[in-house]
Amino acid sequence: MFLKKRKALTLGFTVTIAFLFIGSCGSFLKDADETGPIARVGESYLYKEDIASLLYDGMTKGDSATIVTNFINNWATKQLLLTKAKINLPEDKLAEFDALVADYQTDLYTRAYKDALVQQAADSMVTETQLKRFYENEKENFRLQERLVKIRFVQLPKRFLNKDEVTKRLKSFKKKDIAYLDSIGVQFKKLNFNDSLWVSASRVINEIPPLTLENQDKYLKKSQFFELEDALGVYLAMVTGVLQVNDVAPLSFIEPTIKQVLINRRKLNYIRQLETEVIDEAIKEKEFEVYAHED
Template identity: 65%
Template sequence: MSAKPTCEALSNCYFCEMLSLQKNKVFLFVSIGFLVLSSCDSLFKEKVEKEPLARVGDSFLYKEDIASFIRDDMSAQDSALFVTNYINNWASKQLLLSKSRINLPEEKLNEFDRLVADYRADLYTRAYIEALVLQAQDTAVTRSQLRQYYEKEKENFKLNEKLVQLRFVGLPVQFLDKDEVSRKMNNWETTDKDYLDSIAVQFKKIHFNDSIWVGVSRVIEVIPPLTSLNEEKYLKKSQFFELQDSLGVYLGKVTDVLEINDTAPFDYIAPDIRQLILNRRRLNYVRKLETEIIDEAIKKNEFEVYENNE
């Protein structure tokens, strides 16, 4: 009787190959498991690594909380001083907050919590509404729309400052042809304008556009010898003036004047009217948006008001 063949003798033994494969798989899975656990442990350690600077009770101040406040131009000494002051201020606030929660009446704490919640909600909703308004608002306002609004509301546009139309130049103190400039500033013919334009580089200051309205406060800023005490004397309709200080000589001609409580001229008030129109559009859009949000929430059964049976 021949001997029973062993697995070693049979190179194509099916069960031996399967057993070998299973052993290799077990070894592979165990190896992968150790690798995964090792890498996860490393990841978790990196994730929770935060460097605390100070602690008050259960509250921590971390290095990353203060990092953005350290400027690049700070010296090491300035940075250290800033961090120390910041930590002390933070600790003081935390300690006072803790004391306040213990010592303030419950109703006060509840009131403050409501105020904080309301403020938080206002910040979020205001930012969201502003984003929607910027995306949807039409900012185009035609001159015709401005004029129409002006004519309708003209009686409400009263001046709170005296306005003037004028032309003026500022000359160096030693300017030789001052009399010639004065004469041409008064005449103001085309040839006079051309002449003054041709020598304008010699002037220290210049304003020839006498068709625009300018507030008296602005005129006083650019012509130093003029003050709130003497402007009544010099800033009168058809008045020509010559003023001087240590820096220069100022020659000017006032062509028109509007007093406080006069109706503001259209061109002067037009920028304000444009802003009023845009503000009104914005307000209407926000009202419409709020209405649409509530209507949509009611349709989706996300909002309902319960009847009060009392």
């Protein structure tokens, strides 16, 4: 019990000293030697440049003092606890942690280096031929998890006078109908006339709130026209295509995913080749050797 109290008092004393030391940090930092430390714990030193990023023009002396004091005290606490950990933890545990730190550092450096090389060398262009070939070979793996639809729709204000005319034009959708709808489009709250794109049912439901997961079977059917209404307005929609759950996803819908898969595979292949070349070159230059040994 006495030991615990003594450790706590020691830590509290260190924090207090740091506060008094930097209490007027605005003037201290200006007058401090550019290369001199501003705090010390054992053999570890904290310098002015270590805290420069914490301060900016326009800060009050009080704010800067608080920020710098907190940073110094946090730094000191970590240094003191680290010192105690190295003294009190078992040697095998310290060795284990040192190995983990070394592995992490190695992984961090090598990953950053490989990423930089990949960015420079790996080709990110994917041709239509490559997309189609991959799609044809793997299409069974692209089964839909939700319904897709092709749809055109408009949202009208609740008391829109020409609703019947808009309905007729939206159903017919010939060139003259499209021209008419475009001409009055500024009167619509929402509109989507691009019914050549496949979109997910969940996205359509987000755009047309009266349409729900529960009632979508009733309305999202091929060649179905529907009218729904809520407090925000009237929704007129024409469904021109439907794909159901477990149908094969169309290439146009899955294309971004395929493109990313192909690029990722290309990067992995490049990294494997790079690793092989590094080993081969090191062996050739006699920088890497494996010595024979007997078991």
